[in-house]
Amino acid sequence: MEDSTELIVKNLHKSFGKNKVINGINFKLTEGERVVILGPSGSGKSTFLRCINWMEEPTSGQIYLDGELVTEKNIRKIRRNIGMVFQHFNLISNMTVMENLLLAPVKLKVMRRDAAEKRARELLKHIGLLSKADAYPASLSGGQKQRVAIVRAMMMSPEVLLFDEPTSALDPESIGDVLSLIRELADHGMTIMIVTHEMSFAKEIATRVVFIDKGKIIEEGSPKEFFDHPKTPRVKEFLKKVL
Amino acid sequence: MNDFFGKIVELFSTPTYIDSLLHGFLLTIQVSYFAILIGITLGTVIALIDTAKPSKWLVVPKFICRLYTTIIRGTPMALQLFIMFFVIFAIKGFPSIITAIIAFGLNSAAYAAEVIRGGILSVDKGQTEAGLALGLSQRTIFFKIVAPQAIKNIIPALGNEIITVIKETAIVSMVGMYDLNMAAKDIGSGQNMASYIVPMFTAAMFYLATIYLISFVVKKIEKSLRKSDLRVEG
Numbered sequence: 001m002e003d004s005t006e007l008i009v010k011n012l013h014k015s016f017g018k019n020k021v022i023n024g025i026n027f028k029l030t031e032g033e034r035v036v037i038l039g040p041s042g043s044g045k046s047t048f049l050r051c052i053n054w055m056e057e058p059t060s061g062q063i064y065l066d067g068e069l070v071t072e073k074n075i076r077k078i079r080r081n082i083g084m085v086f087q088h089f090n091l092i093s094n095m096t097v098m099e100n101l102l103l104a105p106v107k108l109k110v111m112r113r114d115a116a117e118k119r120a121r122e123l124l125k126h127i128g129l130l131s132k133a134d135a136y137p138a139s140l141s142g143g144q145k146q147r148v149a150i151v152r153a154m155m156m157s158p159e160v161l162l163f164d165e166p167t168s169a170l171d172p173e174s175i176g177d178v179l180s181l182i183r184e185l186a187d188h189g190m191t192i193m194i195v196t197h198e199m200s201f202a203k204e205i206a207t208r209v210v211f212i213d214k215g216k217i218i219e220e221g222s223p224k225e226f227f228d229h230p231k232t233p234r235v236k237e238f239l240k241k242v243l
Numbered sequence: 244m245n246d247f248f249g250k251i252v253e254l255f256s257t258p259t260y261i262d263s264l265l266h267g268f269l270l271t272i273q274v275s276y277f278a279i280l281i282g283i284t285l286g287t288v289i290a291l292i293d294t295a296k297p298s299k300w301l302v303v304p305k306f307i308c309r310l311y312t313t314i315i316r317g318t319p320m321a322l323q324l325f326i327m328f329f330v331i332f333a334i335k336g337f338p339s340i341i342t343a344i345i346a347f348g349l350n351s352a353a354y355a356a357e358v359i360r361g362g363i364l365s366v367d368k369g370q371t372e373a374g375l376a377l378g379l380s381q382r383t384i385f386f387k388i389v390a391p392q393a394i395k396n397i398i399p400a401l402g403n404e405i406i407t408v409i410k411e412t413a414i415v416s417m418v419g420m421y422d423l424n425m426a427a428k429d430i431g432s433g434q435n436m437a438s439y440i441v442p443m444f445t446a447a448m449f450y451l452a453t454i455y456l457i458s459f460v461v462k463k464i465e466k467s468l469r470k471s472d473l474r475v476e477g
Contacts, residue, residue, distance in 0.1 A: 104377035
């Protein structure tokens, strides 16, 4: 396989019953890329993202991570290398912040407990939430929860980080905190795929923009091409509405 | 009124009456205790099968579980007790206490299953997804994430079910068993005190005290399980 190609999606289809949500997506992701996925609501952009780590099992098509075909058998192992950040944070509510961070790396023997704890403390200190290590998620604000969720994903040192509308459930003030943390990961060369409605953030952070409508990629390109010289009428219409 | 107090003195100063009450109470507790044990165990199994991800291996078990809860919840407890006594365990010399325990246990299992099932389903799907996304196994997700959260939702309703079983066991007097309810009737009958009011109120007190104690314990457990829901630390 070509070097530095991390993820390949081939002819992906996903239906929920009779409802066809993804209609043949082909996609490649290279190491260090930051792909922002845009599209109207109901276009299938979140479903596309969720198919990559089989949060939704694809109806047909193939996904390769580092050249390895994702199957029912290896999905658990593959997921360790794909971090995911959800719209509603999904911190484990019966566990403290520290327990949330340690759960996967310790249980899956990726790190020894003391090493994991040391790393967790460093990361929490970095985002200014070390004092919340022993707090339960219910006592955190939305922005704090999402930053902890990002750190939880980072604990596994994933190759790719998927963000599914990470700021859609946040108040404007917290959005800034979360976006700057994502920006920081980007600056460190993290490979990122993000579904978002934050256009200015998309423009700033993306190395590539992918526009999805009706379960298909309609247009993709650099943010400059995409926002300044859109090729398709559908994207022109979309940008007119959102910018 | 004098007579009422006289009857109280009579009841509590006659060893055979006290003995009968305590014997009845013991039977009520024995039947309830083991029935609840069966109910919760079998109920958990049914709920787990019912909430498990559909697969070809589970089609038949899932169907059986649905059918079971439908039949149990759709017929009277007293009738189920009669069927156990006069049809299924109509064996001479078979201990009636075992028959009663099985009858109430099987009945309680259907209700406990619904309670446990509801508790498991009430856990936010995002909690499971978080575990899956991290690469955790279904087993780890269930035991570390779903079950601890489900238990918080299950405990109050399960406490209610325990209380229901204790009170419902009073119908074993219908098949001639000497439980607390039957003891009250016996002590109050013509051959004994010839007045029902005091023994029946006394039996009521026994039930009430038992159930009050259980509610108290359930509340305590509930409170200690809720500590992760507190919005403030500590």
